[in-house]
Amino acid sequence: MAEEPNPSNPKVIKMEGTAQDESKLTQIGSVNAENFHLNAGQVQFLVHLESGSKAESPGVLRAGDPGKSLAYWQGRTAEIAQIQQWLTDENTFLIGIEGIGGTGKSMLAAKIYDEIVGFPKRFWADVSNGASFSDLARQVLTEFGFPVPEQEAQLVEALVRCLRSGQFLLIIDNLESLLQPDRQWGSLFYGDFFQAWVEHGGNSKVLVTTRERPELKGFEWLPLKGLQVDEGVALLTVLGIRGDLTQFVELVDGHPLLLRLVADLLKEEYSQDPDLSRLADLGLGNLRQFLTDSQVVGVHRRENVGMVLVLDASFNRLNELQKALLLNISVYRGAIDSAAAVAMLPGSSAAEIEGELRNLVKRSLLVEKLNGKRRFEFQPVVLEYVRYQAGDRTEVHQRAINYYLLNLKQKPWQTKEDIKEYLEVFHHWVQLENYDSAFDILWACNDFLILRGYYTIQVDLYGQLIAAWKKKAERNNLNHAAAFTSLGNAFHSLGQYQQTIKWHEKSLDIKIEIGDHKGQATSLGNLGNAYDSLGQYPKAIDYYQKSLEIFQKTGDRSGEGASLNNLGIAYRGLRQYPQAIDFFQKSLKIFEEIGECRGEGNSLTGLGNIYYLLGQYQQAIEYYQQSVEIFKKIGDRSGEGNSLGNLGNVYRSLDNYERAFDYYQQSLQIQRKIGNLRGQANAWFNLGLTLEKVYRESDALGAYRNARERFQEMGVNAELLLCNDAIERLSQPKTPVVSHRGFWVWLLRLWRWVRAWFRR
Known part of the structure; x- marks a missing residue:
C-alpha cells in the first residue's frame, strides 16, 4: 500500500494498493486528509476482510x-x-x-x-x-x-x-x-x-x-444485520457501560461483536468508569467521524470499518506478552489448550500463559470453552485480524509442527481423530510451502486412510499437493508422481474409474520422464486395474503384460507376483480358466517364497474364484477359507470382505441359503465400513439372488435396487444390466395362483432345507 500526495490538492490523499491475498484491491478514493486517518494496513485488512472465502484443507470436525x-x-x-x-x-x-x-x-x-x-x-x-x-x-x-x-x-x-x-x-x-x-x-x-x-x-x-x-x-x-437499537442498548447496559448508549448503537448499526469489544475494552481499561466518553482516551475519539464519512463507508461496510478501528485500539492496549501470545497462537486451527499456547512461547511459564489467556478472554479477543477441559479459541473475525497482523509466520508454523510431532498418537489407530496431529502437521507444512514434507507426513498415515475407507480425505489432501506443485511448475519429483498414484487409487476405491485413469496416466507420464522403471510398471498395473474394473479385459491384459515385463527385467519379485495375479483376474474375465489358474499358481508360488501375505491371500482368492466357476465347490471353499484367515491376520478388511462374499456364492450354489445369507451379510457390513462401492454392490446383488431363492421377492427387489444404485455410480454397464433385468422381472404383476400354492411353497422350502442340512 502506498500513500501518494495529489499535487493539485495537498490535503487530498490518493490511496491505492494491492491486497496480500488473491482478491482485487481497487482504488479506495480521495479523502480529505484533515479528517481521514485510516492507515495503509487498516485499508489492506478491510479489503482482505471483505474478499471471498478460501476453503480450508480437511481438519477435524x-x-x-x-x-x-x-x-x-x-x-x-x-x-x-x-x-x-x-x-x-x-x-x-x-x-x-x-x-x-x-x-x-x-x-x-x-x-x-x-x-x-x-x-x-x-x-x-x-x-x-x-x-x-x-x-x-x-x-x-x-x-x-x-x-x-x-x-x-x-x-x-x-x-x-x-x-x-x-x-x-x-x-x-x-x-x-x-x-x-x-x-x-x-x-x-x-x-x-x-x-x-x-x-x-x-x-x-x-x-x-x-x-x-x-x-x-x-x-x-x-x-442477519445488527441488533435493534433497544436491543443494543440493553446489551451495553447489562455489560455495565454508561454514556449515550442509543447514539453509539445507532453509530455501529448494532453490530454485536463490535459492541462487546468496545464494552470489554472500556471495562478492562477503566473498570471504575466504563463510559463511552472514554473512547477518546483509547484513540477512538474520531470513531464517529469515520463511521459517518460517506467517502469511507461508501466503499466499505460501516461495521467492518468500526471493527478494524476497535481491534486496532484493543490490540494496541495489550502488553507485549499478550500481543505475542495472540500473534503466535493464531497459527493454530481451532480451539487449543494452554500447553499448545506454551509451545508457541517457550520462554514463558505455563501459569503465566494461562493467566494471559484468561485476560484475553475478558477482552473478547478469545473465547473460553469448558467442555471437560479448558480450551481457548478466537472469534472468527478476531482470528482474521490477528493473522493479518502477524506477518511472516514461518517460525511459528515450525513451532506448531514441532508441538504436534511431539504429540503424535502412536499406532494402532482406530478413527480419524487418532491422526489429527498428522493432519495438522500436513496443514502447517503446506502453509510453509514445503510440499515434500507435507507429502511425507501424509504418506505416514496413507495405509490407515485406505484401510479405514477415508478415500475422500486422500482426494482432498493429495489434490491440494498436486495443485500446489503445479503452481510452482514442479514436475520431475517422485513424491509428485506418488501423489498422482495415490489420487488415482483413491478414485478407484470410490468407483470413479475415468478419474482413476486420468490420474494414473499423469503418474505414468512423470515416471517415464524421470526414468523410474519400477514406478512405470506400477502405474501400468494400476491402469490395467481400472480397465479390468470397467470390463475392458483385453486392454487390461495389455497393461498387465507391459507391467510384468518391467518387473521381471528389474528383478522385482513382489511386482512380478502382482502382475501375474492381475493377469489371472483378467483371463478369468475372458473365461479362459486354464490360463487364469496358471497365472494364479505362479503368483502364489512367488508370494509364498518372499513371504508376502497379502499377495498370498489375493492369489488364493483368485484360485477359489476359478474353481467356483468350474463348479468344484469344495476346492473353492478351501481356497476362500485360507484367504479369509490370511486377510484377518494382516487386517486387510477389503480382502476379508471379498472372500466372505465369495464363500456366500459357493453356499448359494449348494442351495445352503442360510449360510450364504450369513456370509453376504458379513461381507456387506465390512464393505460398508471400508467404503468399497463395488463390494457393496456385489453383496447387495448376491443378497437379492439369495432372497429370491427363498421367495422373499419384496426384499430381493430392494436388494437389487441398492445394487443398481451402486453400479450406476461406478458406471459399470454389465452388472447394471443384470440388476435391471432382475428388477424388471420382480416388478411384473404376479399371475394369480390356486389357493393351495402356499402348501407347495412350504413343502419346497422344507425339501431345500433338508437337502442343505445333509450337505453340511
Whole structure:
C-alpha cells in the first residue's frame, strides 16, 4: 500500500494498493486528509476482510454442543420468529443465516439449537476447520443411531435417508470455510448432499450459518444485520457501560461483536468508569467521524470499518506478552489448550500463559470453552485480524509442527481423530510451502486412510499437493508422481474409474520422464486395474503384460507376483480358466517364497474364484477359507470382505441359503465400513439372488435396487444390466395362483432345507 500526495490538492490523499491475498484491491478514493486517518494496513485488512472465502484443507470436525454462552443474549425476536416459521413449514428443508463476521450468526443458531421445540434429536457441527463431509455424515448418523457406510458417496444417500426418517435438526456452522473464492465447494460431496436434501426433503431441517452463500438453490435465507437499537442498548447496559448508549448503537448499526469489544475494552481499561466518553482516551475519539464519512463507508461496510478501528485500539492496549501470545497462537486451527499456547512461547511459564489467556478472554479477543477441559479459541473475525497482523509466520508454523510431532498418537489407530496431529502437521507444512514434507507426513498415515475407507480425505489432501506443485511448475519429483498414484487409487476405491485413469496416466507420464522403471510398471498395473474394473479385459491384459515385463527385467519379485495375479483376474474375465489358474499358481508360488501375505491371500482368492466357476465347490471353499484367515491376520478388511462374499456364492450354489445369507451379510457390513462401492454392490446383488431363492421377492427387489444404485455410480454397464433385468422381472404383476400354492411353497422350502442340512 502506498500513500501518494495529489499535487493539485495537498490535503487530498490518493490511496491505492494491492491486497496480500488473491482478491482485487481497487482504488479506495480521495479523502480529505484533515479528517481521514485510516492507515495503509487498516485499508489492506478491510479489503482482505471483505474478499471471498478460501476453503480450508480437511481438519477435524468440531461437533456436539455449540459451547456458546448465551448469558448476555438480547433481542432477535423477529429473526427467531422467522426461523421458527421456516422450521414448521413442511416445504422448507434448508435454512441459511447469512451475515458479515461478528453479526451473531453462530449465536443465533446456538439459541435455536438450545431452545427450539419439536426436534427430539439435534446435531451441531462447526466446519470452520474445513471438516470433510465424511466426518460430518458419520458423526450425524452415529448420533442419530443409524448405520454408517464409510464410503462418502454412500454417505450422501445414507444421511438423506436418515434425515427423512425422523424429525431432526442439523446445524452446520461457518459454512463459508468450505467454499472457494468463486463460491464453489472446496470439499467433495457437500454440494451433492444439499442438492439431494432439497430434492427429497422430509420433516427434518438443515440450518447453516455462513458469510457467503454457496451457488445452490433451495435455501430460505435470513440476512442477519445488527441488533435493534433497544436491543443494543440493553446489551451495553447489562455489560455495565454508561454514556449515550442509543447514539453509539445507532453509530455501529448494532453490530454485536463490535459492541462487546468496545464494552470489554472500556471495562478492562477503566473498570471504575466504563463510559463511552472514554473512547477518546483509547484513540477512538474520531470513531464517529469515520463511521459517518460517506467517502469511507461508501466503499466499505460501516461495521467492518468500526471493527478494524476497535481491534486496532484493543490490540494496541495489550502488553507485549499478550500481543505475542495472540500473534503466535493464531497459527493454530481451532480451539487449543494452554500447553499448545506454551509451545508457541517457550520462554514463558505455563501459569503465566494461562493467566494471559484468561485476560484475553475478558477482552473478547478469545473465547473460553469448558467442555471437560479448558480450551481457548478466537472469534472468527478476531482470528482474521490477528493473522493479518502477524506477518511472516514461518517460525511459528515450525513451532506448531514441532508441538504436534511431539504429540503424535502412536499406532494402532482406530478413527480419524487418532491422526489429527498428522493432519495438522500436513496443514502447517503446506502453509510453509514445503510440499515434500507435507507429502511425507501424509504418506505416514496413507495405509490407515485406505484401510479405514477415508478415500475422500486422500482426494482432498493429495489434490491440494498436486495443485500446489503445479503452481510452482514442479514436475520431475517422485513424491509428485506418488501423489498422482495415490489420487488415482483413491478414485478407484470410490468407483470413479475415468478419474482413476486420468490420474494414473499423469503418474505414468512423470515416471517415464524421470526414468523410474519400477514406478512405470506400477502405474501400468494400476491402469490395467481400472480397465479390468470397467470390463475392458483385453486392454487390461495389455497393461498387465507391459507391467510384468518391467518387473521381471528389474528383478522385482513382489511386482512380478502382482502382475501375474492381475493377469489371472483378467483371463478369468475372458473365461479362459486354464490360463487364469496358471497365472494364479505362479503368483502364489512367488508370494509364498518372499513371504508376502497379502499377495498370498489375493492369489488364493483368485484360485477359489476359478474353481467356483468350474463348479468344484469344495476346492473353492478351501481356497476362500485360507484367504479369509490370511486377510484377518494382516487386517486387510477389503480382502476379508471379498472372500466372505465369495464363500456366500459357493453356499448359494449348494442351495445352503442360510449360510450364504450369513456370509453376504458379513461381507456387506465390512464393505460398508471400508467404503468399497463395488463390494457393496456385489453383496447387495448376491443378497437379492439369495432372497429370491427363498421367495422373499419384496426384499430381493430392494436388494437389487441398492445394487443398481451402486453400479450406476461406478458406471459399470454389465452388472447394471443384470440388476435391471432382475428388477424388471420382480416388478411384473404376479399371475394369480390356486389357493393351495402356499402348501407347495412350504413343502419346497422344507425339501431345500433338508437337502442343505445333509450337505453340511
